[in-house]
Amino acid sequence: MDLEIRHLRVVCAIAEAGSLTRAAASLRMTQPGLSAQLRRIEAMLGGALFDRRQSGAAPTPFGELVIARAHAILPGVDGLLADTARAARRRSGSDRIRVGSVGAPLLGHLLLAVGVSLPEADLTSRCQYSPVALLDDLAAGRLEAAVLGDHPDQELPRREGVALHTIVTEPVFALLPAAHPLAAQDEVSLADLLTEDWAVPRPDGDRTREYWASLCAVTGRAPSAPYEAEGRQLIEIVRAGLAVSLCQATFIEVPGVVVRPLAGNPLWYRHILAWRHDGPLAPRGTEILRRVVDGYLAACPDSPAYARWRDLNPEAARPRPALERGLVCDQASSAAP
Numbered sequence: 001m002d003l004e005i006r007h008l009r010v011v012c013a014i015a016e017a018g019s020l021t022r023a024a025a026s027l028r029m030t031q032p033g034l035s036a037q038l039r040r041i042e043a044m045l046g047g048a049l050f051d052r053r054q055s056g057a058a059p060t061p062f063g064e065l066v067i068a069r070a071h072a073i074l075p076g077v078d079g080l081l082a083d084t085a086r087a088a089r090r091r092s093g094s095d096r097i098r099v100g101s102v103g104a105p106l107l108g109h110l111l112l113a114v115g116v117s118l119p120e121a122d123l124t125s126r127c128q129y130s131p132v133a134l135l136d137d138l139a140a141g142r143l144e145a146a147v148l149g150d151h152p153d154q155e156l157p158r159r160e161g162v163a164l165h166t167i168v169t170e171p172v173f174a175l176l177p178a179a180h181p182l183a184a185q186d187e188v189s190l191a192d193l194l195t196e197d198w199a200v201p202r203p204d205g206d207r208t209r210e211y212w213a214s215l216c217a218v219t220g221r222a223p224s225a226p227y228e229a230e231g232r233q234l235i236e237i238v239r240a241g242l243a244v245s246l247c248q249a250t251f252i253e254v255p256g257v258v259v260r261p262l263a264g265n266p267l268w269y270r271h272i273l274a275w276r277h278d279g280p281l282a283p284r285g286t287e288i289l290r291r292v293v294d295g296y297l298a299a300c301p302d303s304p305a306y307a308r309w310r311d312l313n314p315e316a317a318r319p320r321p322a323l324e325r326g327l328v329c330d331q332a333s334s335a336a337p
Helices: 003-019 020-027 033-044 061-093 107-117 131-139 208-217 231-241 282-302 305-312 321-327
Strands: 049-053 055-061 096-102 124-126 145-150 164-177 197-200 223-227 245-248 257-261 268-276
Touching: 003 020, 003 033, 003 061, 003 107, 020 033, 055 061, 055 257, 096 107, 096 131, 107 145, 131 164, 131 268, 164 231, 164 282, 197 231, 197 245, 208 231, 223 231, 231 245, 231 257, 257 305, 268 282, 282 305
Parallel strands: 096 124, 096 145, 197 223
Antiparallel strands: 049 055, 145 268, 164 245, 164 257, 164 268
């Protein structure tokens, strides 16, 4: 006979009760049955665990060692059983939902929307810089949904079984050191930015750097880009006054940097919500899409520069009109509205 978890529970019950009679009652066993069980456990472990006396059962030194180890083991086992039971209940009520996202302001809104639509879902998320990699994960069934993004004339490729839904196409803004002379202007020309050093993201499947370069080429000059960085590192380079850069319009200013619109709105970025046609989110797509759009609109005032820009351009960067008519799978080019 091999030692089992139930054997450790028997030993602990006897130690806690202080007698086999009381332990048998708590375990809903007969006293002779518990005595026989204890003898088998002691034979298996190789020594007596309790001294049987008229007053009860007292642990032997060997028994104290076993009881101490059992007390260390059983809470972990009980936690494991509780966690797996909880996970099994969640999975029996709904599918597992794995969500991915690029660096965009929609992930939180998507997670909240899925949580409302599928409150019992086992919901997880992970972020990645390249939307193409996330799109591949969707197509391969490694994700159920993702927040993606692309640029005009650089639309994401089609993937069988994946629906792409445009949320909004918004302008790209300038990111400047707070003390920079251009920060005093209401909007900044791309030509003026090109006289400065730039901090730029590394080239990869996102194609952001390629898109920036193609638009800058229209001015007849390429940006000087001595700094390659992303996320917090890029912001710190700008904050230090070493470079300028570009950012999404919804970027929330932090101390030391400012956001300004680009004159003429030469660059645009499209926010996309994607999921699998055969996935658990597809039947709830309209509801989830509306909630994400509402979250996006509610977050726009958090970026003062973008809020002012939207006041001056009320018909631009509006969520897709198709939302009012229901879901539309959109893979068409998304030039400036």
